[in-house]
Amino acid sequence: MIKDLGLLAAGVVLLYAGGEIMVQSATRLALLLGISPLVIGLTLVAFGTSAPELAATLVASFKGLGDVAFGNIIGSNIANIGLVLGLVALVSPLKTTFRFVTQEMPFMLFVSGLLFVLGRDGYLGRLDGFIFLSLLGLFLFFLFKRDKTIESLADNEHKNSRSKIFLYAVGIFAGIGLLSFGANVLVEGAVNIARHLGISERVIGLTMVAVGTSLPELVSTLVAAYRRAGDIILGNIIGSNIMNILAILGLTPVIKPFSFSKEGVTIDLSIMIFFSLMAWAMLAHKKTVGRLKGAILLGAYILYVLYLYK
Structure with missing residues (x-):
């Protein structure tokens, strides 16, 4: 059991380190190429933080x-809104x-x-994956087509652009x-703990x-909140949820279709959509x-976790 907890902790640390290296490298590369902060958050930062x-x-x-x-994807989308957006809003209100x-x-x-x-039948196949990947391609196409790029960097920054691009690319692959x-x-430790405690793999x-x-x-948005980079924060959170579904649940079944237990799927997906609707309503208002809305999101997430472990 202690060994499994150690594996879980080591996995989290490695994921954090890899994600941080990838996010920093991807963000700097995007800035070097002159992409707007919102699009950086919705694409490169979102995909980078969704890489785990x-x-x-x-x-x-x-x-x-x-x-x-x-369960990892559904739980991550719920955590991104309830836990991440809730905590960040408590630290610094978002506009x-x-x-x-x-x-x-x-x-x-x-x-x-x-x-x-597509997921209610407990199976995601290659056709489902291709549908998601096609939508991802359309999303990225229209996003970049609509985007207004930021001002180009100064001439002295461009002199070393090739070496910087190479350096950031190495950072992305290292991440x-x-x-x-x-x-x-992480997966090995989590599954072993589930078996020891008799907790279902779905809940884990x-x-x-x-x-x-x-x-x-969570870490990247807290840092962005400290720097008051609201566009990157919201772009990262919402973009990560989009990437989790279209990129991850698009690519994974194309590589290897997989099935999962139908038990609880409808409830889990409904809760994910509920959190998304709640965030949309809060942003529309x-x-x-602000901090009150952040507290509501965080409180709802805590109740959700308690419900799973009841």
Whole structure:
């Protein structure tokens, strides 16, 4: 048991380190290429912080742990809104734009609803994966087409751009390596603990693995909150939820289709959509998520975890 707890802790640390290296490298690369902060949050930072979920889901899928693989994504999306957005709003109230409320948030709800439809049968196959990946391609196309790039960097920054691009690319691949190894360690430790305690793999995936793989989102958004970078915060959280569904549940079944227990799937997906709707309503109201709204989100997440372990 102690060994398994050690594996779990080591996996979380490796995931955090890998995610942090990847996020920093990806963000700096995006800035070097002149991409706006909101798009950075919705794409590179979101995908970077979702990389732990990708690694953990792929590992769980190959090990035949479908409940952990699927539960990890659902639990991560719930944690991103309830835990991450709730905590960040308590630290620093967030403001958003009309465009974000009327475009990015509804799209997140749409893909969440699509997952509800495709995932209720307890199986995600290659066709499901291709549908998600196609939507991801369309999302990225329209996002970059609509984006207005930030001002180009000064000439002295461009002189060393090639070496910087190479350095940041190395950082991204180094982060991926740490994430892959950390995910394998995390999944092994979490599943062993589940078996020792008699806890279902579904609950472990929804909580322990989900929170562990959501740590990069939590840390990066807390840092962004401290720096008052609201666009990157909301872009990261909402973008991560979109990436979790379209990229991770798109790529994983294309590589290896997997099945999971139907028990609780409808409830889990409904709760995920409920948290998404709650966040949308809060952002639509005055386009702000203050400390009271953050406390409500965090309180709802705590109640959800207590419900799972009752």
